[in-house]
Amino acid sequence: xxxxxxxxxxxxxxxxxxxxxxxxxxxxxxxxxxxxxxxxxxxxxxxxxxxxxxxxxxxxxxxxxxxxxxxxxxxxxxxxxxxxxxxxxxxxxxxxxxxxxxxxxxxxxxxxxxxxxxxxxxxxxxxxxxxxxxxxxxxxxxxxxxxxxxxxxxxxxxxxxxxxxxxxxxxxxxxxxxxxxxxxxxxxxxxxxxxxxxxxxxxxxxxxxxxxxxxxxxxxxxxxxxxxxxxxxxxxxxxxxxxxxxxxxxxxxxxxxxxxxxxxxxxxxxxxxxxxxxxxxxxxxxxxxxxxxxxxxxxxxxxxxxxxxxxxxxxxxxxxxxxxxxxxxxxxxxxxxxxxxxxxxxxxxxxxxxxxxxxxxxxxxxxxxxxxxxxxxxxxxxxxxxxxxxxxxxxxxxxxxxxxxxxxxxxxxxxxxxxxxxxxxxxxxxxxxxxxxxxxxxxxxxxxxxxxxxxxxxxxxxxxxxxxxxxxxxxxxxxxxxxxxxxxxxxxxx
Amino acid sequence: xxxxxxxxxxxxxxxxxxxxxxxxxxxxxxxxxxxxxxxxxxxxxxxxxxxxxxxxxxxxxxxxxxxxxxxxxxxxxxxxxxxxxxxxxxxxxxxxxxxxxxxxxxxxxxxxxxxxxxxxxxxxxxxxxxxxxxxxxxxxxxxxxxxxxxxxxxxxxxxxxxxxxxxxxxxxxxxxxxxxxxxxxxxxxxxxxxxxxxxxxxxxxxxxxxxxxxxxxxxxxxxxxxxxxxxxxxxxxxxxxxxxxxxxxxxxxxxxxxxxxxxxxxxxxxxxxxxxxxxxxxxxxxxxxxxxxxxxxxxxxxxxxxxxxxxxxxxxxxxxxxxxxxxxxxxxxxxxxxxxxxxxxxxxxxxxxxxxxxxxxxxxxxxxxxxxxxxxxxxxxxxxxxxxxxxxxxxxxxxxxxxxxxxxxxxxxxxxxxxxxxxxxxxxxxxxxx
Numbered sequence: 001x002x003x004x005x006x007x008x009x010x011x012x013x014x015x016x017x018x019x020x021x022x023x024x025x026x027x028x029x030x031x032x033x034x035x036x037x038x039x040x041x042x043x044x045x046x047x048x049x050x051x052x053x054x055x056x057x058x059x060x061x062x063x064x065x066x067x068x069x070x071x072x073x074x075x076x077x078x079x080x081x082x083x084x085x086x087x088x089x090x091x092x093x094x095x096x097x098x099x100x101x102x103x104x105x106x107x108x109x110x111x112x113x114x115x116x117x118x119x120x121x122x123x124x125x126x127x128x129x130x131x132x133x134x135x136x137x138x139x140x141x142x143x144x145x146x147x148x149x150x151x152x153x154x155x156x157x158x159x160x161x162x163x164x165x166x167x168x169x170x171x172x173x174x175x176x177x178x179x180x181x182x183x184x185x186x187x188x189x190x191x192x193x194x195x196x197x198x199x200x201x202x203x204x205x206x207x208x209x210x211x212x213x214x215x216x217x218x219x220x221x222x223x224x225x226x227x228x229x230x231x232x233x234x235x236x237x238x239x240x241x242x243x244x245x246x247x248x249x250x251x252x253x254x255x256x257x258x259x260x261x262x263x264x265x266x267x268x269x270x271x272x273x274x275x276x277x278x279x280x281x282x283x284x285x286x287x288x289x290x291x292x293x294x295x296x297x298x299x300x301x302x303x304x305x306x307x308x309x310x311x312x313x314x315x316x317x318x319x320x321x322x323x324x325x326x327x328x329x330x331x332x333x334x335x336x337x338x339x340x341x342x343x344x345x346x347x348x349x350x351x352x353x354x355x356x357x358x359x360x361x362x363x364x365x366x367x368x369x370x371x372x373x374x375x376x377x378x379x380x381x382x383x384x385x386x387x388x389x390x391x392x393x394x395x396x397x398x399x400x401x402x403x404x405x406x407x408x409x410x411x412x413x414x415x416x417x418x419x420x421x422x423x424x425x426x427x428x429x430x431x432x433x434x435x436x437x438x439x440x441x442x443x444x445x446x447x448x449x450x451x452x453x454x455x456x457x458x459x460x461x462x463x464x465x466x467x468x469x470x471x472x473x474x475x476x477x478x479x480x481x482x483x484x485x486x487x488x489x490x491x492x493x494x
Numbered sequence: 495x496x497x498x499x500x501x502x503x504x505x506x507x508x509x510x511x512x513x514x515x516x517x518x519x520x521x522x523x524x525x526x527x528x529x530x531x532x533x534x535x536x537x538x539x540x541x542x543x544x545x546x547x548x549x550x551x552x553x554x555x556x557x558x559x560x561x562x563x564x565x566x567x568x569x570x571x572x573x574x575x576x577x578x579x580x581x582x583x584x585x586x587x588x589x590x591x592x593x594x595x596x597x598x599x600x601x602x603x604x605x606x607x608x609x610x611x612x613x614x615x616x617x618x619x620x621x622x623x624x625x626x627x628x629x630x631x632x633x634x635x636x637x638x639x640x641x642x643x644x645x646x647x648x649x650x651x652x653x654x655x656x657x658x659x660x661x662x663x664x665x666x667x668x669x670x671x672x673x674x675x676x677x678x679x680x681x682x683x684x685x686x687x688x689x690x691x692x693x694x695x696x697x698x699x700x701x702x703x704x705x706x707x708x709x710x711x712x713x714x715x716x717x718x719x720x721x722x723x724x725x726x727x728x729x730x731x732x733x734x735x736x737x738x739x740x741x742x743x744x745x746x747x748x749x750x751x752x753x754x755x756x757x758x759x760x761x762x763x764x765x766x767x768x769x770x771x772x773x774x775x776x777x778x779x780x781x782x783x784x785x786x787x788x789x790x791x792x793x794x795x796x797x798x799x800x801x802x803x804x805x806x807x808x809x810x811x812x813x814x815x816x817x818x819x820x821x822x823x824x825x826x827x828x829x830x831x832x833x834x835x836x837x838x839x840x841x842x843x844x845x846x847x848x849x850x851x852x853x854x855x856x857x858x859x860x861x862x863x864x865x866x867x868x869x870x871x872x873x874x875x876x877x878x879x880x881x882x883x884x885x886x887x888x889x890x891x892x893x894x895x896x897x898x899x900x901x902x903x904x905x906x907x908x909x910x911x912x913x914x915x916x917x918x919x920x921x922x923x924x925x926x927x928x
Binding site for chain 2: 048049081084085086090091132136147148151153154157192193199203205206208226227297324337338341342352353360364365366368369373
């Protein structure tokens with residue numbers, strides 16, 4: 001059974017290079033050492049068995065078809081030392097979903113302005129690179145004293161995060177919210193990424209065979225298929241601006257009940273990826289009323305970086321301090337343009353959830369040196385202020401550039417209440433048949449002819465055909481014109 | 495109305511209410527400090543290696559300096575790393591782990607970087623393997639005494655059960671075909687499907703390596719029952735004499751990797767390198783399917799790319815690793831001898847250990863009665879009167895009362911001497927009272 005959760009930032013990248021502080025001379029020296037070591041004659045032990053079948057860009061397998069929870073308890077087939085049925089169901093999951101195919105294509109032929117201008121452009125990955133240079137600059141100035149501190153945290157540290165980090169994160173979140181919300185460090189749990197955060201919460205809030213309601217379309221990155229909880233998509237319609245309708249939630253809840261599924265919570269993202277809707281106060285309180293009435297939890301996956309407007313934004317964190325059924329998750333690493341750091345934050349005022357979650361972080365803690373880095377950078381209030389402003393401006397600018405370019409091509413974008421790192425785009429006018437096949441044909445054309453990886457609505461469980469998500473946070477300004485040219489090529493030939 | 499949580503959340507399977515952790519709590523409230531709190535509780539329940547950390551520290555400091563040269567390069571490398579999210583992990587780091595594991599085993603087994611799956615610590619690795627190998631309600635057989643954390647790591651979220659393979663001091667706590675069969679039948683009688691055997695080699699809490707012949711018997715047993723074998727070799731680099739340690743990997747080599755697909759090794763840098771704060775663990779599986787599934791599941795427990803890179807540099811530096819492994823072994827042996835001899839002076843014997851960061855101490859002669867209750871009474875006195883936190887055998891599921899795990903590597907020599915003095919006073923007082 002799986003829990004499909006809309007999460008940001010769980011994706012593949014190219015094989016990376018070198019690390020914080022360390023440098024090419026160091027790496028070259030050691031790579032040479034390694035090369036020499038590998039080539040000298042070693043002991044007579046025979047080589048180990050050959051490696052498992054290669055899958056160069058092993059991608060997180062999003063589960064697009066739903067399997068009933070009870071099937072996970074079925075007994076496994078026989079054979080040499082069988083694995084569990086939950087392992088079998090993971091193993092059977094398709095390697096060929098659009099999401100995975102797209103990522104593999106980018107990985108094997110990645111666009112680069114100077115070295116590979118004909119390569120595949122990445123617009124299907126919810127990853128924010130727009131402000132990485134700011135962090136790099138900060139690091140260049142501050143690396144020395146960071147490194148000195150590493151050895152003092154080499155010993156066992158609290159699994160749910162160093163106290164100083166929680167204080168720094170609380171301070172950072174306050175700055176993001178412009179002081180309008182009080183974040184208590186004691187209500188913060190740090191873990192190794194958004195996936196881990198959702199994993200932990202789902203284990204705390206639901207039992208095997210229970211369900212969560214998730215408004216669709218939602219991000220295709222599937223997460224929780226090891227805890228036996230089912231996802232029930234709650235469709236949102238373009239006619240409603242893809243807004244969350246309480247009627248739809250109510251219907252989904254009742255249908256689940258008829259199927260004998262106990263709903264334990266709602267999972268929303270804010271901004272709602274990929275459609276970009278920002279939470280309004282009206283929606284916030286409607287969802288809260290619904291959750292209160294049904295006595296279920298609310299998990300809100302929030303982003304601090306992707307607000308393209310500078311006006312005050314609404315967040316579930318506003319009520320997290322007083323409502324113990326509300327739990328907020330932050331993809332902190334993506335917010336800081338550092339997806340490789342894998343840092344997720346859980347914020348909740350529910351003492352029992354906090355207690356269990358803190359204990360569960362032993363299975364997914366963040367390494368201490370990374371925490372030190374975060375403490376340092378997040379405590380630099382001046383830097384944080386500049387970072388938040390600059391990042392927002394860049395996100396806003398890039399968003400607008402993409403919208404304007406698409407409109408010139410006659411492609412409608414949702415822009416009114418937009419947040420998030422995606423343009424959610426209606427290309428139903430360009431698909432041959434108004435169907436899933438029509439949508440996938442266009443997607444394939446965009447990938448193979450247009451050489452750009454975008455997210456088809458189908459992968460997000462969108463019930464209307466022809467919608468696509470174009471993530472712009474991976475692009476530079478120059479790339480935008482290339483994107484437009486390539487789209488033009490595809491739609492004109494269509 | 496109060497909102498409900500899951501069964502996992504309210505379960506006490508996290509084990510933090512047991513004596514093992516109660517002692518830690520007592521320590522947290524009154525920790526020993528040479529200067530500021532010399533009458534506080536000395537922590538001897540934490541298996542952490544601080545005897546060789548100076549070498550690691552020196553390395554980190556030296557190479558970080560180098561890192562500050564070549565600014566231009568540093569910028570681009572940071573960027574690539576900051577964006578690298580692939581759950582395969584950096585190839586350089588996997589190569590480094592494979593090479594380090596080979597070095598520890600004196601080259602007697604080879605490790606393929608493509609079979610290395612990274613997790614944020616062995617705690618995560620053990621749990622992950624349990625998710626993969628068992629369905630809720632299935633059983634893993636684990637020799638006793640075992641690390642108390644396994645009760646939580648293997649059972650809490652997974653719903654798996656542990657059936658103990660009871661071992662006794664009479665044969666040096668060796669697992670035998672007979673005791674394995676008894677445990678297997680025990681599980682069957684409770685309608686539990688046995689999915690595998692999990693061993694820790696060298697053993698926690700015993701501090702001894704598992705002999706080759708025993709490993710072969712265990713391997714034969716899992717083949718016969720068509721189940722898995724997980725070998726937690728987290729202390730493999732902490733065996734005092736390199737020739738003493740036989741890894742399950744060597745057994746597989748000797749069998750030409752026949753039946754290897756049921757074997758999975760778990761390892762971490764936390765104990766051997768004294769870097770528990772870095773949270774670096776790995777699963778090395780000889781089973782293709784397990785590697786693939788484990789890799790996907792490792793997304794729940796990722797190691798930052800930066801941490802991977804920093805350690806890759808260090809582990810690929812053969813000059814460093816060769817020296818570190820050798821010196822670490824020497825220092826651990828010295829520290830163990832200091833403790834064992836010190837205890838012997840007061841008439842306390844330990845199981846003859848050849849590895850790890852602790853000794854298995856026999857206090858059964860000092861029990862009022864040969865019962866677990868007496869053991870806990872004695873333990874209470876040791877924590878609260880003697881002011882030492884040690885781990886009672888009962889929390890490790892030992893069947894014989896009176897044994898305790900006592901750590902020696904997480905403190906300075908001076909502190910160890912203070913601890914020994916306190917034990918001495920306690921023993922003398924006891925004798926006087928009798």
